[in-house]
Amino acid sequence: MRPFTSGDLPPVFALLPDAAVAGHLGRSIQAGLELPPQVALARACVAYDESTAERRQTAPVRDLLDEAMRRFADDRSSADGWLAPRLHATLRMTRAEAADGRLWNHLAMIVAPDYVVWRHKGADKAEGPGVATAARFSGPHYTQAFSRLWWAAELFRDGDDYRPVVTACRVQDVLNTTLRLDVIDHRPTAQAVIRVVGRLVDEGAPRPGDRVNALSSAVNAAGSTLMYDVLARDDAPDPDELLDWIEAGKSEVVDWERLPEGPSDGRVRPAAVDALLPFFEKLLEEAPLRRRKPTEGERSEAATLPGPRAPGVVLAKPSDFTG
Amino acid sequence: MKSVYPYPTLFGDIELDILSVTVDGAAEFPYSHVSRSERTVALHRSGRERWDYCTLRLRATLPDREIADGRWTDLACLATLTEKATNARTTTLLEASADGSWSGTIDLHRSRHVDRATLGLVVVATVDGVAGRVIGTTERDWYLDLKASTPVRQREIEIVEADFREGPDEWLRPYKDSPWIVETTGDVPTVHLNTGGVDGLVDLLGDSGGSPAERMLREMVAGQIAQDAWTAMFHTAISDLDVDEDGTPVMPTGWREAVLRMMLPDVLPGRQPVDALYDIAERRAKGFGWAELQTNIQYAAGKRSRITRKLTNAVRGLDVADRNGTR
Structure with a gap:
């Protein structure tokens, strides 16, 4: 080329x-x-x-x-x-x-x-x-x-703090799987998931990708009957701060070594993340690990995907019929 | 297919109403933009394109007696404002009023929404010692449409006229000899009619009267275009399905879902939509039975395109399926 x-x-x-x-x-x-x-x-x-x-x-x-x-x-x-x-x-x-x-x-x-x-x-x-x-x-x-x-x-940013983003990117499965779940649109849920991911990576846990997939899947499934928004309150981000930050960035060049600062539109309450953490840790402990299919090249990045968030427990699956 | 919760949930109706809409904290929105029957608010107003946020005043009613008798505690009413395209999620807790209803306000910020936001209500309570359980949701969510100026739920396929040969759209040029093409890549499927194609065709389609021969020709052409549109939409909708963890294909969202729910009963008669989807995804991936399916797809598309006469009717009617009503 x-x-x-x-x-x-x-x-x-x-x-x-x-x-x-x-x-x-x-x-x-x-x-x-x-x-x-x-x-x-x-x-x-x-x-x-x-x-x-x-x-x-x-x-x-x-x-x-x-x-x-x-x-x-x-x-x-x-x-x-x-x-x-x-x-x-x-x-x-x-x-x-x-x-x-x-x-x-x-x-x-x-x-x-x-x-x-x-x-x-x-x-x-x-x-x-x-x-x-x-x-x-x-x-x-x-x-x-x-x-x-x-x-x-x-x-995954926590207001102006991009550090959780860096953690999220350490496991490709967060980008491939977790990113597409609706549950992480609730900021404390996203932060709590990343905290667990960070712990897994720091401890050098084996098969972190599979465990992240299992966790995401479990958090998503539990989210169909549990309202994380009520368990962990979040304040709406400040839209004016965001617009100011966008305006201020016109001539700004980001540092290649130091992490940039995001918009200060409000961080997630630490208490909200703490409220979810023990529950997510428990989900991770109980979640079954799925065996990954052997694939090649790019494909190996496409992990198994949890379905969209459905209410309640669905009793029938099409696979039940086609056996 | 009915969802089942492993704990007691509300059976009665949960109603959510939008009492008023104010823009940027001051101007009240004309109530003609709010349709209770359609459960839709049209937020677009010509002449007032610039606004930052609007505030919706909400009122909810719950099945009181059931709640009084039930074994739920810490009951909370949470209004949720979401949009898939922007991953936006805003929630607000409603407060109980003296008359038994619940009320509150929620803000929709322009910078966080782009097309159509969904407003729903979730009733949450502590059940059997577990806090935060969902015990009920609104049957039908509200749509807050940022692009529409009339509050209608149903969205139509766009029909645009363009000169393929000499018009401004470069990408239409290779199709300059076709009288029309169907585009299904975007948020809304679009039929492009070529004004520079067959002489007089576009005029003919736009007309309503004329001689019996003209009318028949118009119906034939409109039906043909509609057939093309439905076939293209169906193929787009079943390609690129996401699958969940055990390989079950997931029903897509938006117009793709509406098209599948309408056509699957004719493509694979007597099957549940989700079941049919599974079958089709498998045939498509493995190749068997795929050719046989084409006849049914053609039949289903033909059936839909002959239901109504005029082109705008023939290819209209993509009811973007209700998030709750169709699960």
């Missing part, structure tokens, strides 16, 4: 529709053999309102990604924990803005296609070169190469 050069970089972010990605993304791009057709893609883009252009510059994000590729050349999955908080603090925006998948398409297809391939390319096989799956370029918030990091930072 011709290396990505600064000449390829548009100055500001824009919105790239899914249909345009689908029309141009092919195996040779996913394998990193060629770059996406920048000119054709640029024509399909929708520009942001000009008044916000100042905080949508691509160069700071690109610098960050170049540094991540240099720093973690030998261990690409470790880049997540370094990058997630820094990406969140560089690409400052509201959740409403981050929910627009077209921004992430733009980042993956136009600003940093080489990063997507570098981070997510599977192993080469006899049938052909390994590829990064299409969902890493354009996909759900918990799969797409960059939105998964941004949302991990958003959902």
Whole structure:
């Protein structure tokens, strides 16, 4: 592949529709053999309102990604924990803005296609070169190469404190499994889960990924009959603080060594996390570990997934009928 | 399929009402934007695009007698405001009033929501010594629609007209010879009609009168487009299903769920939707019986597209299935 050069970089972010990605993304791009057709893609883009252009510059994000590729050349999955908080603090925006998948398409297809391939390319096989799956370029918030990091930072940060985000990224299964559960939208629940994850990793527990999956699954299932919101009260984050932080970030460049500071929109009450911790520890102790299917390359990152949060206990399962 | 709780729960109705909506702490929202029967609030108003938050005044009624007789303690009423697209979750505890109802307010912040937020009520109590048990929820949640200006629950497929050959949309250019295409990648499926395709086709579809021959042609074309739309939507909805831990496919959300619930009974007659989903996911993955299924998909799509006559009717009607009512 011709290396990505600064000449390829548009100055500001824009919105790239899914249909345009689908029309141009092919195996040779996913394998990193060629770059996406920048000119054709640029024509399909929708520009942001000009008044916000100042905080949508691509160069700071690109610098960050170049540094991540240099720093973690030998261990690409470790880049997540370094990058997630820094990406969140560089690409400052509201959740409403981050929910627009077209921004992430733009980042993956136009600003940093080489990063997507570098981070997510599977192993080469006899049938052909390994590829990064299409969902890493354009996909759900918990799969797409960059939105998964941004949302991990958003959902696991404790107000301005990004340290729980770093902990979360130490186990890939948190990003692959826990991130997609609705229960972690309740902040004390997210913080309590990460506290348990942190303990597991610090103690060097065997098979931490499987245990995180078991825990997530159990927390999610218990959440269908237990209201964590009532057991652990949370105050709504302060939206004005967030907007001030976004505004203040226009010319800010994040430090590569020190962890940046997030928006001070309010931390989770320590008592709320403490209220859930013993219960989650108990769930972890009782949760059965599932045997992981042997898979190769990229696939091994796709762990088993707990289903969505359903009320009560469902007695019948389709598998009961088809046996 | 009925959910069963391993402890006593409320049987009677739990009602949640929105009494008023104020914007940015001052301006009262016109009540025509709030529909009690549709359980929907339309938060979009032309001429007032800029706002930061709105405050909803809530009132809930619970089955009082049941509660008085039951063995629940520490009863609490929690209003929950959520949206999947932004992973937003805001909750507020309602307070009991003298007349037995529960009331409170909840704020919806624009920066945390993007499309359609869901407002529900959960009744929580201590049961058999376990605190925080869910003992009841509203039958039907409220939708707070940030993009709609009329409060309707049902969402329609978008139909847009564009010149594929010379219009501004680059990506439509390769389809310049098709009279229409169906796009199912987005939040709402869209039918693009090509104004530069077949001469007079778009006018014909937009018309309502005309000679018997014209009317028949219009119905044929509308039915054809609708058939394409339903087929494309079905295939999109069953591709890329998430599976839970024992490999059971999970019903998708949004319009995909609505499409599956409507079409699965015709594609695999006599099966529960979730059961049918399992079967289809397996056939798709393993390849057996997949070709046979196509006939039924075609039949199901055809059935839906011939129910109504005009194009807008023929492809409308994606009732984004009620979160509670369909589980």
